[in-house]
Amino acid sequence: MLVLNLACALDHRFEGWFGSADDFESQLARGLVACPSCGLTSIERRPSAPRLNVAHPRGESAESANALPIEMKQQMQQALREIAREVIARTEDVGERFPDEARRIHYGEAEQRGIRGKATPADAAALADEGIAVMALPVEPTLQ
Structure with a gap:
């Protein structure tokens, strides 16, 4: 899972979750990524710290640990x-x-x-x- 910091042309900032960088680029090109505040589809990536999926000590997946x-x-x-x-x-x-x-x-x-x-x-x-x-x-x- 790839988590990106995004912003629309009006500088509304939000987070998007994608299967991969290619998935993000594909959705962006098709106009499927929209600002949740205003609905604009003119979106750009903003700098973000990487998030890594790592194994948890008790064998829990990242999804179940964060659920x-x-x-x-x-x-x-x-x-x-x-x-x-x-x-x-x-x-x-x-x-x-x-x-x-x-x-x-x-x-x-x-x-x-x-x-x-x-x-x-x-x-x-x-x-x-x-x-x-x-x-x-x-x-x-x-x-x-």
């Missing part, structure tokens, strides 16, 4: 659901109008308030270029 206990995973999922519910409760859903409404709020043409909705990666990048902060929030359909 989170199921209880911890469930707690993290529950915490993320609670955050999503809170965001939904405190924001107005403007749906497909999100990019336009975000601009109207930013430029003082609409009342200041929290909104949520849908935006393409290109819309999110254009908003960021205008200095309008947006954040992707993956939400389970049952929470909407």
Whole structure:
């Protein structure tokens, strides 16, 4: 497993895991590597310290030694659901109008308030270029 430090054209930094350097290059060339913050596929590698898979003293694999206990995973999922519910409760859903409404709020043409909705990666990048902060929030359909 190859772990790389990556950044998009807007300098959002994130980590990517790939089977090999060739796997990364192939996915990058096909536009499959995207920034989790804004969705841009203009990605570059950043310097990173190498991570090595080494044998563990008790014969455990690196994956099993680093695996989170199921209880911890469930707690993290529950915490993320609670955050999503809170965001939904405190924001107005403007749906497909999100990019336009975000601009109207930013430029003082609409009342200041929290909104949520849908935006393409290109819309999110254009908003960021205008200095309008947006954040992707993956939400389970049952929470909407």
